[in-house]
Amino acid sequence: MGKGMGGVLSKKKKADDSAAPPPKDKEEAAPEPKAAVEPAAAVEAAPPVELAKPAEPAAPSESTAPGAVTDPASDSISEAAAVKKDAPESKKMSFDYTLQPHSTIPGPEGPLMVCILDGFGENEFKDEYNAVHVASTPTIDALRAVPKRFRTIKAHGTAVGLPSDADMGNSEVGHNALGSGQVVDQGARLVDIALETGKMFEGEGWKLISQAFPKHTVHFIGLLSDGGVHSRADQLFGCLRGAAARGAQRIRCHILTDGRDVPDGSSVKYVAELEAVLTELREKGCDARIASGGGRMKVTMDRYEADWSMVKRGWDAHVLGKAPFTFTDAKTAVTTLRGTEEDPVSDQYLDPFVIVDEAGAPVGAIEDGDAVVLFNFRADRMVEISKAFEYQDFTTFDRERYPVGLRFVGMMQYDGDLKLPANYLVPPPEILHVSGEFLVKNGITTFACSETQKFGHVTFFWNGNRSGYLDAKLEQYLEIPSDKIEFNKAPDMKAREITAASKEAILSGKYKVVRVNFANPDMVGHTGDLAATIRAVETVDACVKELLETVDQVNGRWIVTSDHGNADDMVQRDKKGKPMKGEDGKLLPLTSHTLASVPFFIGGKGLPDGVVLRDDVPDAGLANVASTTFNLLGYEAPSIYKPTMVQNAA
Ligand SMILES: O=C(O)[C@H](O)COP(=O)(O)O
Ligand SMILES: [Mn+2]
Ligand SMILES: [Mn+2]
Incomplete structure (x- = not known):
C-alpha cells in the first residue's frame, strides 16, 4: 500500500528509517510476466450455484514494522488514472470537479x-x-x-x-462510504450476485483456475466464517461446488479461523460445516480436503504491513506444507490448538497447522501448475499474501519455493492501482x-x-x-x-x-x-x-x-x-x-x-451559530457525511453525493 509523508512531520520518519520494513509498493514489486500455463481444459457447462442464505449473525452487537514512508511523487494518481479504465462510458467522460461556494455557509478560517x-x-x-x-x-x-x-x-x-x-x-x-459520499454495492454483495447468476464461472479469472481442474489441485485460502466482513463461508461453498461441478479433480482448503467477526470458539462449527461440503464433493468423485490453517491474527491475514511474519507463517503452511503443528484432520487441529480451559487460545490466534497423511506428508502443499484462489472479498488483509503469490521477484521474506505456472486469482482485485492481483473472480466495486x-x-x-x-x-x-x-x-x-x-x-x-x-x-x-x-x-x-x-x-x-x-x-x-x-x-x-x-x-x-x-x-x-443539523434526513448514514464535510468547508456538495445533514445557515 502506498504510504507517504514529508514536510511538517518528517522528523518522525527519520526516527523510523533505521528499522524500515522490506521494500513494498509498485516500483520494487512489479510483477514478472506470468509463466506459461497449459491450455484451458474443456470446461463442462454447469448450473449456477445456489447460495445458502447468509446465517443470522449471533447477537451482533489486530504486530509490526515501523510505519515506513514512500516517495509521495511515485504514488500520485494521474488525472487519467483517476477514472478507471473499465468504467462505463458515461462515467469515463470528463467529470467536472469544480466546487461551488456555499450559498449561506462561509468557509472556515481554520x-x-x-x-x-x-x-x-x-x-x-x-x-x-x-x-x-x-x-x-x-x-x-x-x-x-x-x-x-x-x-x-x-x-x-x-x-x-x-x-x-x-x-x-x-x-x-x-x-468507503465516508470518503466517497455514495453507497456502492460492496464485495459481499457483488460475490453473491456473481454466484447467483453464474457469472463468476464465465469470467477470465475462473477460466484461468479451470486450467488446473483436470491434472492439478485447486487451493482455496481464506477466512472461514460467516462474519461477512472479509469473506463468507457460503460463498466459499458455492465456489467449491462450482469447481467440482466443472471438473476440478482435486481441491484443498487452507482455512484461517476467525473469532473476531464471529464469536470466539465458532471455528469448530465452521470446520464441521466445511467438512460436510467436502464429504459431499468426495462422494461425487472430487478429492477434496482441508490442508492447512491457523488463526487470522497469527497467520496470513496481516494488513498494512504491520507484521509480515504472519504472512510468512501462512506461506510456509499453505504453500510449503510446513508448520509447527501437524494433525491428520482439521477438527482435531482446531480443538487441540484452542488449548485448555486453564490456558485457552482464541480462534483469532491459533498457531499455524498442516494436515498430514499417515506417513506424515502434507496432504495439500501447493505445487507447480496448481490454481490458488484467495476467497476473501475484502482487500486490506489480502494485499500482502497476494504480493507473495503474484510477484515472482518478491523478496520481503524467503519463500523457499515458488511454484512454477501457478494460476493465482483473488476473489476480487484488492488494489486497483497496483492491479493486484492481475486475475480475479469478481470485479471489485x-x-x-x-x-x-x-x-x-x-x-x-x-x-x-x-x-x-x-x-x-x-x-x-x-x-x-x-x-x-x-x-x-x-x-x-x-x-x-x-x-x-x-x-x-x-x-x-x-x-x-x-x-x-x-x-x-x-x-x-x-x-x-x-x-x-x-x-x-x-x-x-x-x-x-x-x-x-x-x-x-x-x-x-x-x-x-x-x-x-x-x-x-x-x-x-x-x-x-x-x-x-x-x-x-x-x-x-x-x-x-x-x-x-x-x-x-x-x-x-x-x-x-x-x-x-x-x-x-x-x-x-x-x-456560525446558524449551522445546525436538518431534521428531514432521518435515515442518513455514513455516506451523508461527505456532503456535510463540503458544506462545512464552505462549498455546495457534489450533486452525485448523498444529501447533506446540515441546514443552510440562517
Ligand atoms: O479485519 C478486522 O480487524 C475485522 O475483521 C474488522 O475490523 P475493521 O473492519 O474495523 O477493520
Ligand atoms: Mn472500523
Ligand atoms: Mn474492527
Missing part, C-alpha cells in the same frame, strides 16, 4: 477536522457491557448535549452497500469521484493520520481503495507505527501520538482538512476485554478533547463520528438482549462489530 472514533457505536443496550456507556467520557457527553449538533447515523447493512440489514458494518465499507478528488482538484490541502492498524482506512479505503496519494503536493498522510501486541494489553494504543501529530498539523496552517482515525474502541473491542475497552474509550475521549481545543484555537470546525459499532457492546446476547453465558457460567464476550448506529457531531468556534 481547518475542518474530521475525526473517526473507530468502532464507537451508539448502542440501545446501555448497560454494564457497553464500554462506550460505562466509560467516563466528559468530552463526548458534552457534545451529545449540544442541541441540533448531534445525531446518530446508520453504519451497517444496506446503508453501506452490504447485502442485508443483518450485516454489521465494518471499516472497509464504512470508510467501482468507487468513483471520491471526496479526496474533489478536494485536490480544487486545491484544498489535507492531512490524514492514524496508526498502522487503521492507516489504510483513512487513506486507501477513504480514497475508494486506491493506494498512494491522490495529489502528493496537496496531501500529507502520516502513519504512526502500531504496537505489535494484543491491544487489550496496551489499550491506549497510539492515540496520544496521533493526537500530538494532528495538533501539530491543525496549528501548522498548512491544511484545510485534517482527518484522524482513533483505532482504540475497535481494536481493543475485538479482544473481548471489557475493562481494557472501557479504558480505550476513555483515552480516546481525552484525546478528542485536546483536538477540539486545538481546532478552537485557530477558529476551525469539526466533525466527530465513527465508522461502525464495536466497543458499545462487549457481550453476546440472546434474542431478547439478555447477556449469554457459556457452559462454565462465564459471560460470553462479544469480539465483533455491532449493528449500532454511530454518533455524528458538528461544532467548533469557527462554525
Whole structure:
C-alpha cells in the first residue's frame, strides 16, 4: 500500500528509517510476466450455484514494522488514472470537479477536522457491557448535549452497500462510504450476485483456475466464517461446488479461523460445516480436503504491513506444507490448538497447522501448475499474501519455493492501482469521484493520520481503495507505527501520538482538512476485554478533547463520528438482549462489530451559530457525511453525493 509523508512531520520518519520494513509498493514489486500455463481444459457447462442464505449473525452487537514512508511523487494518481479504465462510458467522460461556494455557509478560517472514533457505536443496550456507556467520557457527553449538533447515523447493512440489514458494518465499507459520499454495492454483495447468476464461472479469472481442474489441485485460502466482513463461508461453498461441478479433480482448503467477526470458539462449527461440503464433493468423485490453517491474527491475514511474519507463517503452511503443528484432520487441529480451559487460545490466534497423511506428508502443499484462489472479498488483509503469490521477484521474506505456472486469482482485485492481483473472480466495486478528488482538484490541502492498524482506512479505503496519494503536493498522510501486541494489553494504543501529530498539523496552517482515525474502541473491542475497552474509550475521549481545543484555537470546525459499532457492546446476547453465558457460567464476550448506529457531531468556534443539523434526513448514514464535510468547508456538495445533514445557515 502506498504510504507517504514529508514536510511538517518528517522528523518522525527519520526516527523510523533505521528499522524500515522490506521494500513494498509498485516500483520494487512489479510483477514478472506470468509463466506459461497449459491450455484451458474443456470446461463442462454447469448450473449456477445456489447460495445458502447468509446465517443470522449471533447477537451482533489486530504486530509490526515501523510505519515506513514512500516517495509521495511515485504514488500520485494521474488525472487519467483517476477514472478507471473499465468504467462505463458515461462515467469515463470528463467529470467536472469544480466546487461551488456555499450559498449561506462561509468557509472556515481554520481547518475542518474530521475525526473517526473507530468502532464507537451508539448502542440501545446501555448497560454494564457497553464500554462506550460505562466509560467516563466528559468530552463526548458534552457534545451529545449540544442541541441540533448531534445525531446518530446508520453504519451497517444496506446503508453501506452490504447485502442485508443483518450485516454489521465494518471499516472497509464504512470508510468507503465516508470518503466517497455514495453507497456502492460492496464485495459481499457483488460475490453473491456473481454466484447467483453464474457469472463468476464465465469470467477470465475462473477460466484461468479451470486450467488446473483436470491434472492439478485447486487451493482455496481464506477466512472461514460467516462474519461477512472479509469473506463468507457460503460463498466459499458455492465456489467449491462450482469447481467440482466443472471438473476440478482435486481441491484443498487452507482455512484461517476467525473469532473476531464471529464469536470466539465458532471455528469448530465452521470446520464441521466445511467438512460436510467436502464429504459431499468426495462422494461425487472430487478429492477434496482441508490442508492447512491457523488463526487470522497469527497467520496470513496481516494488513498494512504491520507484521509480515504472519504472512510468512501462512506461506510456509499453505504453500510449503510446513508448520509447527501437524494433525491428520482439521477438527482435531482446531480443538487441540484452542488449548485448555486453564490456558485457552482464541480462534483469532491459533498457531499455524498442516494436515498430514499417515506417513506424515502434507496432504495439500501447493505445487507447480496448481490454481490458488484467495476467497476473501475484502482487500486490506489480502494485499500482502497476494504480493507473495503474484510477484515472482518478491523478496520481503524467503519463500523457499515458488511454484512454477501457478494460476493465482483473488476473489476480487484488492488494489486497483497496483492491479493486484492481475486475475480475479469478481470485479471489485467501482468507487468513483471520491471526496479526496474533489478536494485536490480544487486545491484544498489535507492531512490524514492514524496508526498502522487503521492507516489504510483513512487513506486507501477513504480514497475508494486506491493506494498512494491522490495529489502528493496537496496531501500529507502520516502513519504512526502500531504496537505489535494484543491491544487489550496496551489499550491506549497510539492515540496520544496521533493526537500530538494532528495538533501539530491543525496549528501548522498548512491544511484545510485534517482527518484522524482513533483505532482504540475497535481494536481493543475485538479482544473481548471489557475493562481494557472501557479504558480505550476513555483515552480516546481525552484525546478528542485536546483536538477540539486545538481546532478552537485557530477558529476551525469539526466533525466527530465513527465508522461502525464495536466497543458499545462487549457481550453476546440472546434474542431478547439478555447477556449469554457459556457452559462454565462465564459471560460470553462479544469480539465483533455491532449493528449500532454511530454518533455524528458538528461544532467548533469557527462554525456560525446558524449551522445546525436538518431534521428531514432521518435515515442518513455514513455516506451523508461527505456532503456535510463540503458544506462545512464552505462549498455546495457534489450533486452525485448523498444529501447533506446540515441546514443552510440562517
Ligand atoms: O479485519 C478486522 O480487524 C475485522 O475483521 C474488522 O475490523 P475493521 O473492519 O474495523 O477493520
Ligand atoms: Mn472500523
Ligand atoms: Mn474492527
